[in-house]
Amino acid sequence: xxxxxxxxxxxxxxxxxxxxxxxxxxxxxxxxxxxxxxxxxxxxxxxxxxxxxxxxxxxxxxxxxxxxxxxxxxxxxxxxxxxxxxxxxxxxxxxxxxxxxxxxxxxxxxxxxxxxxxxxxxxxxxxxxxxxxxxxxxxxxxxxxxxxxxxxxxxxxxxxxxxxxxxxxxxxxxxxxxxxxxxxxxxxxxxxxxxxxxxxxxxxxxxxxxxxxxxxxxxxxxxxxxxxxxxxxxxxxxxxxxxxxxxxxxx
Numbered sequence: 411x412x413x414x415x416x417x418x419x420x421x422x423x424x425x426x427x428x429x430x431x432x433x434x435x436x437x438x439x440x441x442x443x444x445x446x447x448x449x450x451x452x453x454x455x456x457x458x459x460x461x462x463x464x465x466x467x468x469x470x471x472x473x474x475x476x477x478x479x480x481x482x483x484x485x486x487x488x489x490x491x492x493x494x495x496x497x498x499x500x501x502x503x504x505x506x507x508x509x510x511x512x513x514x515x516x517x518x519x520x521x522x523x524x525x526x527x528x529x530x531x532x533x534x535x536x537x538x539x540x541x542x543x544x545x546x547x548x549x550x551x552x553x554x555x556x557x558x559x560x561x562x563x564x565x566x567x568x569x570x571x572x573x574x575x576x577x578x579x580x581x582x583x584x585x586x587x588x589x590x591x592x593x594x595x596x597x598x599x600x601x602x603x604x605x606x607x608x609x610x611x612x613x614x615x616x617x618x619x620x621x622x623x624x625x626x627x628x629x630x631x632x633x634x635x636x637x638x639x640x641x642x643x644x645x646x647x648x649x650x651x652x653x654x655x656x657x658x659x660x661x
Contacts, residue, residue: 451486456493458483463502463513464604470612471515479511500601502608516612518658524605525654529647531587531599536630536646538589540639551585552631554578559624567620575620582627613660623649 459479462468467482474482480490494511497503501520504512514520558578562571587599626649633642 448489452489452492455483455485455489456496458485459490459493459497460502460604463497464607464611466611468513470513470608472513473510474513475510500604502604514608516609516657520605521609521654521657524602524609525650525657527598527602528606529650531590531595531602532583532646532650533643534595535586535588535590536634536642537639538591539586540634540637540642542589543585543634545635547585548631548635551582552628552635555582555624555627555631559621559628562621562624572620575624579620579623579627582631609657613657619653619656623653626652 462479462483468474476487476490476494479494480487485493494503494505498505502514504514506512555578558575562575565571567575587596590596590599626645630642630645630649633645
């Protein structure tokens with residue numbers, strides 16, 4: 411579970427620079443070791459900046475300077491610039507000349523676009539999951555979801571409860587995405603999931619949607635266990651549209 415999803419992310423991180431690395435080595439500008447170190451510095455800056463955004467250390471709509479970002483996570487200017495370019499490409503921030511860098515604000519357009527991408531990818535992944543996933547895997551996901559619901563229903567959720575629900579939720583969606591067997595779509599999905607996390611941060615999402623979402627997962631998985639593609643797809647789309655509606659209401 412999560413194999414392709416994780417490998418797609420790793421490929422994405424390193425493949426962006428491999429052409430540049432080969433050219434530098436070929437032209438004698440850098441040794442292999444120097445090139446690898448350079449890539450690692452760039453990726454380190456990217457992951458640190460991204461983490462600041464997705465953990466809420468930098469809030470949606472906040473303005474910062476390049477210097478402030480570098481000081482915040484202790485990275486040099488050169489790799490920081492490339493990290494900022496990548497994050498802008500992923501629509502997690504926007505660079506304004508002479509004004510600074512703005513962490514992307516949560517707008518209705520961002521919400522609609524992000525959920526549109528998510529629905530398209532997950533519906534295709536679900537179709538393949540139903541066709542190819544062993545029944546034992548489906549039942550294991552269903553059982554873990556039912557056990558989690560039984561523990562969490564009709565109680566005030568603690569921070570630990572919320573974290574456990576998030577882990578089961580992630581396992582459910584990642585298991586479906588695995589069956590795409592398509593690194594490009596997996597990379598696209600991962601980037602889009604960062605946008606979804608930003609949206610949730612911007613809306614200051616609370617835990618009251620998590621238990622109902624678990625019930626929806628169970629309905630989807632029961633349809634999957636019956637190999638009912640039509641019903642499972644309808645339930646998945648309803649599940650994601652409810653999440654989109656909630657995000658738009660909080661915008």
